[in-house]
Amino acid sequence: MVDALPLRIFLASPGDLVDERAAVQACVDEYNARRSAESVVTYDVVGWERVRGTARRPQEAINELISESHFLVALFKGSWGSEPGSPWGYTSGTEEELFTGLLELGMAEQPMRDVWVAFLDHPSPAERIVGLRRQLSRDHAMMYEAIADIRELKQKLTERLEGWEALAGSKVHRHVNLLSSTGKEVLRAASLRLRGEKLVELGQPDAGREALSEAAVLGGPREHLAYARFLGHHGELTKAHAFTQRAIDHFASGASDLYSPLAAEAFAAQARILRRQGRDVDAIGRLEHALTLLGEREDVDAQEVRCRILDDLGLAHQKTGHLASARRDFEAALKPRRESRPGLEVCQSLVNLARLEVRAGNLETAAAYADEVVTTLRGTPPTTLHANAEVLVAQVRLRQGRPVEGLPHAERALSLNQQIASRHGEAISRLLLAQCCRAAGKDGDAADHARACLEMNKSMGDEVGIGRAQWILDQLAE
Structure with missing residues (x-):
C-alpha cells in the first residue's frame, strides 16, 4: 500500500552545490506536477535546512531527519565538505549523511528504500571524493552515476524518480559495505550486528555470538549493547556489564549526544544487568537517570525507549516491594502503547501487570x-x-x-x-x-x-x- 503522505527524499551535499540543490528541488517539483493526474506517488525533498536550532551536535538532528526519509540523494562535485565532529570516523557532514542513509537501508524496520550518489564533473575533485567513487565503482556500481552538468542531473534524477515509484509500497533491505574516509567499518559492524541477532533468533547461538562479538569490536554503542544483551541472556553478567559500560562511556565522553534515546538505552541496559545481579536499588537509580536523558521528547523512538525503561523500573520497584510504584510505572507504559500501535509492546505491559496481580x-x-x-x-x-x-x-x-x-x-x-x-x-x-x-x-x-x-x-x-x-x-x- 502506498504511503498517503509524500515520500521523503533527503538531499545530502557539501556547500559547493547550491545550484545543483536547487535543480534537484525543481526537478522533483516538475515531476510531481507532471505525474499528479496519473499517480498517487509524490516526493518531498528535505535537507539540513529543515532542522531547527538545537543544543545537540547539529548532525545528530540531521541524522534523525534521514531516519524518517524514504530515499537519499547524495551529490558530490569538487568539495568534500566540513568536519561534523563525528565519533564514527566521518570527515564531512555529507559523508555522515550518506553512511546514515546506508545504515537505514540495511534495517528492515526503517523506511529508507534506496540511496543514490551523483558525482558531478569537476576538474580536480577532493581526494576523498575520488576514493569514495572508486569504492562504489568497484563494489556498488548501480548506486552511483557520473554526471556532466545540471541538465544531465535532472535527466538522471527523473529516471530514478520513475524507478522509485515501484518501491513506494514496499522495502527490500540491503546491506552495503563501504569504508568511511578514515577506514572505520561502520556499515560492516551494523551488518554483523543484524546478522548476529537474526542467527540467535533462528536458534544458531554460536554463530550469532561470533557475529555479535566481531560487531562489538568494530562498532559503537549499538553493537556494544547488542552483544551485552546476548551475554546477559547467556548468563555472563560481568562481561555483559562491561559492554554496557563501554556504551555509557561513549556518551559520557561527549562522543555522541548524551540526551538521546540510544544513551538512555545504554543506562537501561546496564540496569537490567544490575537487576540480574540482585542490585535492584542500584538499577532503579540507573533507570531514573535514563528517563531524564529523554526529557520531554515525544517522537516515536523516544516514546518506545521511555516505555521500555518504565517496564524495567516497574519490575525493580516490584522486586523491592514498592507495588504501588510498580503499578504506576506499568500503567504509564501501557497508556501510550495502547494509543500508538497495539501489538507486541502492549503484550509486554499486560505481562507486567499480570505479574502484579499474581x-x-x-x-x-x-x-x-x-x-x-x-x-x-x-x-x-x-x-x-x-x-x-x-x-x-x-x-x-x-x-x-x-x-x-x-x-x-x-x-x-x-x-x-x-x-x-x-x-x-x-x-x-x-x-x-x-x-x-x-x-x-x-x-x-x-x-x-x-x-x-x-x-x-x-x-x-x-x-x-x-x-x-x-x-x-x-x-x-x-
Whole structure:
C-alpha cells in the first residue's frame, strides 16, 4: 500500500552545490506536477535546512531527519565538505549523511528504500571524493552515476524518480559495505550486528555470538549493547556489564549526544544487568537517570525507549516491594502503547501487570491477562516476550492448583528460551517445569528438571537460582 503522505527524499551535499540543490528541488517539483493526474506517488525533498536550532551536535538532528526519509540523494562535485565532529570516523557532514542513509537501508524496520550518489564533473575533485567513487565503482556500481552538468542531473534524477515509484509500497533491505574516509567499518559492524541477532533468533547461538562479538569490536554503542544483551541472556553478567559500560562511556565522553534515546538505552541496559545481579536499588537509580536523558521528547523512538525503561523500573520497584510504584510505572507504559500501535509492546505491559496481580493474589485477573498475551503472540516470530508469556501462564496455572495445565506452557517456554539462546530463561523454565511436575506427582521428571536447573545456575553463578533448584531437590528427597 502506498504511503498517503509524500515520500521523503533527503538531499545530502557539501556547500559547493547550491545550484545543483536547487535543480534537484525543481526537478522533483516538475515531476510531481507532471505525474499528479496519473499517480498517487509524490516526493518531498528535505535537507539540513529543515532542522531547527538545537543544543545537540547539529548532525545528530540531521541524522534523525534521514531516519524518517524514504530515499537519499547524495551529490558530490569538487568539495568534500566540513568536519561534523563525528565519533564514527566521518570527515564531512555529507559523508555522515550518506553512511546514515546506508545504515537505514540495511534495517528492515526503517523506511529508507534506496540511496543514490551523483558525482558531478569537476576538474580536480577532493581526494576523498575520488576514493569514495572508486569504492562504489568497484563494489556498488548501480548506486552511483557520473554526471556532466545540471541538465544531465535532472535527466538522471527523473529516471530514478520513475524507478522509485515501484518501491513506494514496499522495502527490500540491503546491506552495503563501504569504508568511511578514515577506514572505520561502520556499515560492516551494523551488518554483523543484524546478522548476529537474526542467527540467535533462528536458534544458531554460536554463530550469532561470533557475529555479535566481531560487531562489538568494530562498532559503537549499538553493537556494544547488542552483544551485552546476548551475554546477559547467556548468563555472563560481568562481561555483559562491561559492554554496557563501554556504551555509557561513549556518551559520557561527549562522543555522541548524551540526551538521546540510544544513551538512555545504554543506562537501561546496564540496569537490567544490575537487576540480574540482585542490585535492584542500584538499577532503579540507573533507570531514573535514563528517563531524564529523554526529557520531554515525544517522537516515536523516544516514546518506545521511555516505555521500555518504565517496564524495567516497574519490575525493580516490584522486586523491592514498592507495588504501588510498580503499578504506576506499568500503567504509564501501557497508556501510550495502547494509543500508538497495539501489538507486541502492549503484550509486554499486560505481562507486567499480570505479574502484579499474581503477587496480589488476583489469579483470575492475572490469568485473563496472560491468556490474552499468549493468544496475541501465537504465530509471531519467537522473542523473550513469548517465553515470558508462556512462563506467566504456567505460573498462574500452578498457583491455581492446576499444574497439569501449566506443563505445556512451561515446556513451550523452555523450547522458546533454547531457541533464542537465553540460558537465564532456560533455567527459569526448568525450575517451573520441576515445580509443575512435583505438584502433579511426577517426581522423577521434577528431579530431572531441578538437577538441570541447578547445573545451569551453577554455570552462571546465580546463587538465587541455585538455592531454588536445590530446595526442590531437597523436598523431593524427603
